[in-house]
Amino acid sequence: MVNLNKLNVVKNDNPFVTNNPTSWCPGCGNFSILDSINQVLYEEGLTPQDVLMVSGIGQAAKLPHYIHAHGLNTLHGRALPAAMGAQAANNSVKMLVTSGDGDTYGEGGNHFLHNVRRNLDLVHIVHDNQIYGLTKGQGSPTTALGQKTRLQFDGMRHEPLNPVALAISLGCTFVARSFSGDPKHLQKTIKAALDHKGYALIDVMQPCVSFNEVNTFKWYKERVFEIASDHDVTDKVKAFELAQTFGDEGIPIGILYREESPSFMERIPHIDRPLVDYVRKPEDIDSLLNRMID
Amino acid sequence: MKKTIIVAGAAGEGINTVEMFIEKILKHSGYSIYSYKNYMSRVRGGYNYSTIVVSSDPVYAIEEQGDIFIALNKEAHELASVQLKEDGLLISEMNHDNVKTILFSKEEMPHEVKGKNAFAMASVGWVLKYFGVTESNLERITNKKWRPEVNASNLAAATWGYEKATLTADFSKEQPERILVNGNQAVALGALSAGLSFYSAYPMAPSTGIMTYLSANEKEMNIIVEQTEDEIAGIMAAVGASSNGVRAMTGTSGGGFALMVETLGFAAVSETPLVVCNVQRPGPATGLPTRTEQADLAFVVTASQGEFARIVLAPLTVEDAFYTTHRAFNLADKYQVPVVILTDQLLADSTQSIPIFDTKSLSNERYLTVEPVEDYKRYDYDAISGGRKYPGIDKETIIMTDSHVHDPYGHVTEDEQATVLLKNKFMKRMDAIRTEAKAPLFHGSEDYETLFISWGSTYGALKEAVDSLIENGEKVALLAFSDVFPLSESIMDPYLSKKPFIINVEGNAMNQFGQILRMETGVRWQASINKYDGRPFTANYIMNEFEVIRNGQSK
Numbered sequence: 001m002v003n004l005n006k007l008n009v010v011k012n013d014n015p016f017v018t019n020n021p022t023s024w025c026p027g028c029g030n031f032s033i034l035d036s037i038n039q040v041l042y043e044e045g046l047t048p049q050d051v052l053m054v055s056g057i058g059q060a061a062k063l064p065h066y067i068h069a070h071g072l073n074t075l076h077g078r079a080l081p082a083a084m085g086a087q088a089a090n091n092s093v094k095m096l097v098t099s100g101d102g103d104t105y106g107e108g109g110n111h112f113l114h115n116v117r118r119n120l121d122l123v124h125i126v127h128d129n130q131i132y133g134l135t136k137g138q139g140s141p142t143t144a145l146g147q148k149t150r151l152q153f154d155g156m157r158h159e160p161l162n163p164v165a166l167a168i169s170l171g172c173t174f175v176a177r178s179f180s181g182d183p184k185h186l187q188k189t190i191k192a193a194l195d196h197k198g199y200a201l202i203d204v205m206q207p208c209v210s211f212n213e214v215n216t217f218k219w220y221k222e223r224v225f226e227i228a229s230d231h232d233v234t235d236k237v238k239a240f241e242l243a244q245t246f247g248d249e250g251i252p253i254g255i256l257y258r259e260e261s262p263s264f265m266e267r268i269p270h271i272d273r274p275l276v277d278y279v280r281k282p283e284d285i286d287s288l289l290n291r292m293i294d
Numbered sequence: 295m296k297k298t299i300i301v302a303g304a305a306g307e308g309i310n311t312v313e314m315f316i317e318k319i320l321k322h323s324g325y326s327i328y329s330y331k332n333y334m335s336r337v338r339g340g341y342n343y344s345t346i347v348v349s350s351d352p353v354y355a356i357e358e359q360g361d362i363f364i365a366l367n368k369e370a371h372e373l374a375s376v377q378l379k380e381d382g383l384l385i386s387e388m389n390h391d392n393v394k395t396i397l398f399s400k401e402e403m404p405h406e407v408k409g410k411n412a413f414a415m416a417s418v419g420w421v422l423k424y425f426g427v428t429e430s431n432l433e434r435i436t437n438k439k440w441r442p443e444v445n446a447s448n449l450a451a452a453t454w455g456y457e458k459a460t461l462t463a464d465f466s467k468e469q470p471e472r473i474l475v476n477g478n479q480a481v482a483l484g485a486l487s488a489g490l491s492f493y494s495a496y497p498m499a500p501s502t503g504i505m506t507y508l509s510a511n512e513k514e515m516n517i518i519v520e521q522t523e524d525e526i527a528g529i530m531a532a533v534g535a536s537s538n539g540v541r542a543m544t545g546t547s548g549g550g551f552a553l554m555v556e557t558l559g560f561a562a563v564s565e566t567p568l569v570v571c572n573v574q575r576p577g578p579a580t581g582l583p584t585r586t587e588q589a590d591l592a593f594v595v596t597a598s599q600g601e602f603a604r605i606v607l608a609p610l611t612v613e614d615a616f617y618t619t620h621r622a623f624n625l626a627d628k629y630q631v632p633v634v635i636l637t638d639q640l641l642a643d644s645t646q647s648i649p650i651f652d653t654k655s656l657s658n659e660r661y662l663t664v665e666p667v668e669d670y671k672r673y674d675y676d677a678i679s680g681g682r683k684y685p686g687i688d689k690e691t692i693i694m695t696d697s698h699v700h701d702p703y704g705h706v707t708e709d710e711q712a713t714v715l716l717k718n719k720f721m722k723r724m725d726a727i728r729t730e731a732k733a734p735l736f737h738g739s740e741d742y743e744t745l746f747i748s749w750g751s752t753y754g755a756l757k758e759a760v761d762s763l764i765e766n767g768e769k770v771a772l773l774a775f776s777d778v779f780p781l782s783e784s785i786m787d788p789y790l791s792k793k794p795f796i797i798n799v800e801g802n803a804m805n806q807f808g809q810i811l812r813m814e815t816g817v818r819w820q821a822s823i824n825k826y827d828g829r830p831f832t833a834n835y836i837m838n839e840f841e842v843i844r845n846g847q848s849k
Contacts, residue, residue: 020705048692052538052685057697064694065705070685071694072537073706074530075560081494081527085534085542088492088518090686114523270513276539276686278516280489282620282656288483288511289650292473294322 014042016051018068024059029180029206029217033127034066036186037096041069044194052093054083056108058100059134060127077107080115080124084264087120090274091265094194095122102132105141105161116170116199121263123193123200126163127180129208130215137211144247147214163203165243168236168257174200175239175257179224180207181217185253192255198263205251223247227254234259295350295465298357299421300377302343303366305336308414312364313344315418315452319434320348321474321647323427324466328353330830331643335499335583341369343377348425350465353646354611354754358832362424363393364417383461385417396420398455407454409447419455426464432456473650477641477751478503480612481545481571483651484619486515489658491540494520494531496550499583500639501573504545525550529557529570537566537695539684541623545571548590549580551597551634558632559598562720564695565673565682567626567633569619574638576828585828586639588750588801594634595779595810603629603723606779608636608750610735612646617656618776624659625730628679629723636778638801640830641751666690671702675715678722724780731777733785738771739764744840745794746772747819749807751830756799758833763840770840772799778807781814790817797843798822801831821846 016038024030041051051069055061057076064071070093074082079097087095104112104126130147132138137150142163146155167175174196178189186204193200205224207217231254232238239257265271301312310331317327328347334340345356359379365371365386374384375392384393387400398416400408407416418435435452436445475483482504485493495505509519522528528544535542546554551572561568572594576587594606605625609615615637622633661680663670666688672695674681685693694704699716701707735753738746738760748756753774763770773789775781798808798819803826808819823839825831 049686049689054534062706065696068692070692071696071704072534073694073696073698074533075556075697078526078530078557078560081522081530082534082537084520084522084527085492085494085531085536086538087534088494088520088531089535089538089540089542093685110523111527114527268518271516271518274686275491275518275535276684278491280491280541280658282487282489282653282658284489284515285483285486285651286653287514288486289473289653292475293471293650294318 014038015048016041016068018066020066022066023062025210027209028059029129029208030060030063030127032180032183032186033098033125033204033206034063036183036190037125038067040187040190040194044191046094050094052086052095054079054086054095054097056099056103057134058103060098060100061103063098077103077111079103080108080111080120083122084115084118084120087122087264088275090276091121092274097122097124099126100133101126101128101130101142101163102140105163109141113170116167116172116201118264119173119198119261121198121265123190123202125190126201126203127206128163128203129206129212131208131212133208133211144214150211162243162246163201164256165240167201168240168243172201172257173198173259173261174255176200176202176255177205177251177253178202179205179220179253181221182224182253185226189255196258198261205253220251223251224253225250227252227256233257295463296353297348297361297463298359299346299348299362299364300343300360301346301364301366302341302370302373302377304339305333305342306338307366308411309342309344309366311411312414312418313346315435316421317346317474317645319422319427319431320425321472322434323425323431324469325349325425325647326352326469327474327645327647328356329645330356330640332829333584341373343370350467355758355833356830358834362421364414364421366414385420387413396458398458404454407447407451409444409451411448412451415448415451416455416458419452420459422452423456423459424461424463426462426466429456471650472647474645474647475612476503476643476645477609477612477615477637478573479507480615481619481635481637482507484616485543485569485623486511486517487616487651487653487656488620488623489541490517490543490623492518492520492532492535492542493544494522494535494542495528495544495546496522496525498525498547498550500575500642501545501547501550501571503642504571504573525553526557529554529568533557533561533564533566533568536568537564537684539687541567543569543571545573547573547575548577548593551590551594555597558604559600559602560697561632562598562602562604563697565630566695567623567630569622569626569633569635571619571635571637573642574636576826582828584639586801586830587826587828588638588752589804589806589826591636591749591778591810592804592806594636601717601720603631603720603727604779605629605631605633605727606636607633608776608778609641610750610753610774610776612641612644613648614776615641616651620656625727627659627661627682629727630682631723631727636750638751662687664688672704673700673702675702675719678719678726728780728782731780731782734773734775736771736773736789739769741769742771742792742794743769744771744797745789746770746797746799747808747811748772748799749775749778752799752801755831755833756836759836759840762833762837775807779810781811783815786811786815786817796820797840799831799836801825
């Protein structure tokens with residue numbers, strides 16, 4: 001018979017936590033991202049009814065199924081346009097997008113460019129493990145040049161994409177990087193992102209224990225360093241410079257850039273409450289029709 | 295009585311302005327209007343024309359040749375001999391060797407009339423006098439958005455042209471209040487009447503007019519119109535909005551629809567109501583961007599991988615585009631399925647004077663479950679219609695919207711039985727939709743021996759052809775399908791008892807609807823009339839083809 005199990009909500013104080021089985025590999029960096037999201041949402045005083053988790057397809061994109069909150073699990077690469085429509089319909093919910101590096105920067109690259117421009121009000125957590133997980137080990141847009149994969153037998157032929165530099169150049173209003181192996185840092189960053197009004201990107205470095213033999217937990221651990229406290233997050237040029245640092249010269253984690261700018265819905269001032277709350281009836285168009293008589 | 299005016303020239307020379315003034319003022323004076331834009335895919339230049347049919351009775355299609363031809367440039371002037379009927383009149387700045395010409399030469403025009411639009415506006419004036427419009431109505435030749443000097447010189451030129459006319463043919467008639475509206479506007483208005491809140495799309499001819507009209511009324515209607523980065527985002531944003539409780543829609547033409555198909559399946563499996571308007575143009579690929587064809591039907595009824603329930607509706611007329619679009623939203627909500635509205639460039643760019651839409655006859659049915667429910671199952675396998683909730687509809691329920699095979703709560707499963715139950719639900723939905731589908735419109739003689747089959751916009755020209763054939767003593771009738779998919783197996787039964795000779799009429803080469811009809815009902819057509827040159831059907835074309843078929847039969 002069909003397994004009709006609802007998400008098993010864990011009986012503790014945090015209503016977001018479930019003990020549903022995941023399809024992630026043991027030791028996967030996704031677990032600590034999930035735990036961190038749960039923890040921050042709880043600490044922010046939100047309820048599951050206040051939150052909409054949006055995703056595309058991939059191992060990271062399964063996350064909405066493992067958290068007790070509203071979910072919208074769409075198609076590969078398409079989380080952001082769905083998030084945009086959802087936000088247009090009801091901007092009273094807190095929105096988080098969780099997706100992988102392939103989902104966000106590959107299949108969904110065009111949507112990433114344009115929804116950063118829209119300054120959607122959301123937290124976009126990219127589980128960046130520099131490899132394709134669900135399709136079993138092909139190169140992703142962030143895999144290093146020359147790195148051998150289960151498809152690129154002689155190594156990657158393309159330069160890797162630099163997500164944080166790209167985001168800064170696009171005018172993303174909150175650009176941060178974090179590491180799944182440092183839950184404290186990750187939680188601090190997610191909290192700051194949730195408090196930001198506008199598009200908050202967090203590129204989370206995360207080991208893929210099954211398919212990325214180069215960018216391991218140890219590899220990241222040896223390279224990540226917290227951005228100096230005197231870094232001016234409002235200095236776009238400095239932020240862009242800092243965003244160039246990656247790999248053996250170290251991986252800066254923390255908030256690289258932040259600016260205040262009207263969000264997507266703030267730029268549509270004629271809608272002064274959630275769109276879903278407007279009451280509509282057929283006669284609403286009579287004013288338009290009457291003008292067509294003349 | 296009916297007369298056809300053709301206004302021809304290059305893009306940017308004022309064809310649309312001339313057309314707008316003529317049809318607005320003639321409509322106001324008691325004429326029925328049907329006009330159609332024939333234009334090239336370019337911003338300036340080329341050869342474009344608008345055809346305006348003016349009649350005392352409702353008009354459903356254009357004619358190929360005009361009674362009056364306004365030539366806005368030399369190329370148009372030369373083509374007048376082809377595009378005019380034998381006794382037609384040319385209005386031109388030059389004399390024509392073979393055609394009777396109303397000459398408005400530059401030399402003749404008084405100084406105060408000689409503006410940029412002088413010839414075009416003088417032609418408008420002449421036409422209005424010809425149709426018996428009283429001089430006081432010339433004041434309607436103003437556009438609030440234009441500078442007063444422009445309006446003044448336009449009026450002066452029109453008045454001069456008006457005074458030059460001596461021929462008159464007044465066949466206007468007392469008419470109830472009517473609106474002038476084109477197919478794209480009718481779709482937009484139908485959506486607004488249904489409570490559309492969010493429209494996201496990427497510009498593509500000939501569908502852009504829907505978005506433009508909605509955008510122009512965005513604030514007044516309290517809606518959001520979002521131009522997306524591509525069609526994939528256009529449809530996905532609409533699904534995102536709809537899954538969060540508002541009525542949402544996207545629109546495009548065939549090429550854009552091709553990009554949307556993955557999300558069409560997502561809408562279906564996530565059981566999210568969605569309305570998509572595909573304004574067809576000739577394909578494949580870029581095809582003929584600004585021309586017309588009915589060749590996306592076979593694609594649309596099968597688009598996207600896998601099997602799922604969907605509805606495809608093809609409005610018959612501009613008026614029907616309004617009511618059908620309204621109905622599309624109720625159907626989408628009732629069955630939680632994607633509904634594709636298939637119009638085409640002909641319908642999109644046809645303007646008709648029609649009775650004002652009766653919004654009081656409409657109601658918006660959402661089929662929602664507003665109150666909290668114990669153990670709510672968003673994807674209850676037995677819920678064929680209704681019962682939908684979205685995030686925030688009540689203060690308790692948590693909603694998961696999902697693209698996989700899922701359990702009744704929306705969570706991913708690979709269970710065999712769940713897979714079958716979900717599929718069975720979609721199939722039951724198709725059955726329910728078939729039962730609810732609107733029967734085709736029947737028109738013609740009750741003792742018909744020939745039965746024409748059509749779908750969508752082909753109805754207009756076919757209706758006029760059938761009316762003329764009946765006048766000529768032929769025993770013919772037509773069926774026009776607006777609910778084109780899915781079809782019930784018995785839908786043709788009421789029309790076959792007299793074993794009519796069936797002629798399938800479609801704006802494509804492959805008889806796509808005929809094939810679907812045959813597949814679903816087993817009914818075959820004996821002959822077909824097809825048009826796939828990018829131009830719309832006319833009654834004359836259909837009558838000539840009918841003659842050919844009949845001659846072929848008698849051999």
